[in-house]
Amino acid sequence: MNGAQRSCDSEECDRFNRELAAAARAMAEEKDTEHTLERAVRTATDLISGCDFAGVFATRVHGTETPAASHEALRLVDHLQLELGEGPAVDALRGEFDLLVVNDLAADGRWQTWSARIVDELGIHSCLCYRLFTDGETLGALMLYAKQPHAFSGPDVENGHAVAAHAAVALHGALEHEQLHEGMRTRRTIGEAIGLLRGRYGLTSDQAFAVLKRLSSHRNVKLALIAEHVVDSGDVPGAADTIAASRERK
Template sequence: MSDDPLDHFADVARAMSAESGLDQTLERAVAGAVELVEGCDHAGISVVERRRVVETAAATDDLVRRGDQLQYELNEGPCLQSIREQETVQSDDLTTEDRWPTWSRRAADELGVRSMLSVQLFVSEDSLGALNLYSGTVGAFTADSRETALALAAHVAVAMLAAQEHENYESALAHRTVIGQAQGILMERYQLTPDQAFATLARVSQAQNRKLRHIALDLTRNANLGGLPRSPAPPAP
């Protein structure tokens, strides 16, 4: 790896993009944050889907997980402010911080954290997050640190979106495959056309109030579809 910081940044960005799944992408991202951002000792990524519960999706160590969890429990802290206000949040000394007094005191006393930098991640309208950088040093994050963190967060957001789209694509393929297998079972067992077999799966899904892919998975695993006999032809769709 080159000694040039820009080359190092590019290497981390490429490594994130090369990961095969979302979890691996985020783990690479937090490791890269410690490597790239001056003053950063620990890093994590918090995400919230559809404005629901905030969770830590990746962390370099347990200190980050505990620091994040304290924020979620106390409902205050730089990560939550970054996500809610969609802004970059920095604290140079948690021992004198008054924006999140309870969390700051506990993070400093229990975890030895002195400085924080949280940068918002905007992945999509339904998916938000923050890149959270922890340091044990007062005033650890400089203007250069902040600039690097902002640039890294932009790359992380793009890599997250790409990984999510890849996983959604893979999941959709898997769902279509299992539904196709279930259709084949029904077609062979009941001499149905493909459309009739699909309509039968859809009817059972509606009757049981379960997703169609779950109905199909049950059929492929158990060779039985609840509500239908094993051999006589089912009612016409």
């Protein structure tokens, strides 16, 4: 490698680092999880030269989904992974790898049904999958796709590592905020349900909470969902037996 080539590589690396730093600051400043993830997706498609499409596959408060994608069809691609139980993002959520490089999905035999669908329907052949995690906790996956086989070079893979690391930190912070907000909402709903039960049936707070727990256990439904149903509908499923059992604790 001659001096001109080394200089060119150095300049390209400096440019990438500057743009990544700016993107990381922008991710940290986004107002909510959705905007944070959309910024991460834009960063991947802007900074990774071989990348045609990008998406984030994340475990959220309400389940696993694709909250950000550069192309709407990628949401269907990831839904198919969940439906089939196969695909790189599913494997990433299982913690089976931190990085996966697939040079030609048409020739790769690991996820035959899923791979065949995205090759045939979207013309996607190359894939990079980065597990997004902090402190060993898997948060999701950053998926990069390209239409050309062998589209991602060694520098693309390394640059993708850097983008994924920043995305994981930003996603972790956003999800912590989301979980805190959801926890506060859940506690408020449970409090409202307890208040409704106290006023309608003359229960103590402990008895009203015992009603909710009993319903949750018997119906195998999360307590927060039981409380939400009580608040929204005013209905207490199996009220007579459940409340009578709770009054016996008086």
